[in-house]
Amino acid sequence: MPGRTDRAPSLAQIQAEFAARLAGRESGAPGGTIGPDGAVPLKRFNIYRNNAAATLIETLRARYPVIERLVGEEFFKATAYRFIAGHPPRSPALFEFGGGFPDFLAGFGPAQTLPYLPDVARLEWLRHAAYHAPDAEPMQAAALGRVPPKDAGRIVLRLHPSAGLLISDYPALSIWETNIADEVVREIGPERAGEAALVLRRELEVKVIRLGPGGDILLDGITQGACLAEAATRAASAAPEFSLPDALGALLAAGAFAGFSLSNEQAS
DSSP: OTTOOOOOOOHHHHHHHHHHHHTTSSOSOOTTOOOTTSSOOHHHHHHHHHHHHHHHHHHHHHHOHHHHHHHOHHHHHHHHHHHHHHSOOOSSOGGGTTTTHHHHHHTOGGGTTOTTHHHHHHHHHHHHHHHHSOOOOOOOGGGGGGSOGGGGGGEEEEEOTTOEEEEOSSOHHHHHHHHHHOSSOOOOOTTSOOOEEEEEEETTEEEEEEOOTTHHHHHHHHHTTOOHHHHHHHHHHHOTTOOHHHHHHHHHHHTOEEEEEETTSOBO
């Protein structure tokens, strides 16, 4: 009809509406859906939506078992549902889903009485990410032996693809350890200091390694691309008891690095 401006919705609009209703942000079935009887299949869609939500909640439970143990099954389920509504999967690969859960917990009002919760969740996600990270041969300590002593400070270490760093103001590592390993959970008092951990995969085993004084600052500097001298200086300033040989030796023994370069030179 002349002058008519109505247009059929684009594919992107159809997909956006479907996703919003699937996540429960909008009620009812998506527009344009028709059942075998020619009516809107609201009951069928609700069953599909509930099944999709249940699958995603189970996925989060598998990613964050300690979080569920800390808050209880019902609280976790309700929290996971709220997260799913605002953060639906963005990839067809389900193993990529859930990385935003720790930050969601940090801003989720009902979880504010447990301020360590987001960092425990970050540790759990780092373990999941490490398991699915690409393979790479860990660099051996002997590889640094060919660097002339005068150039040692210019070494720029490259992290192993599976390596991740957690630095927490809370005893997040101890809380995770007792909840994942102990039949009777140990009490971790609020007076406990913050903790740091390196997470990585060796072959098919994911390891969580507690970092000593200054080790977290050293590894954080390396992660940001600082040369060894700069990262070590930061660590020594933050922790007077820091020992570069001990910290670097422990990281090399753990397989934290996949290679190195010298600043302003080609990669080794």
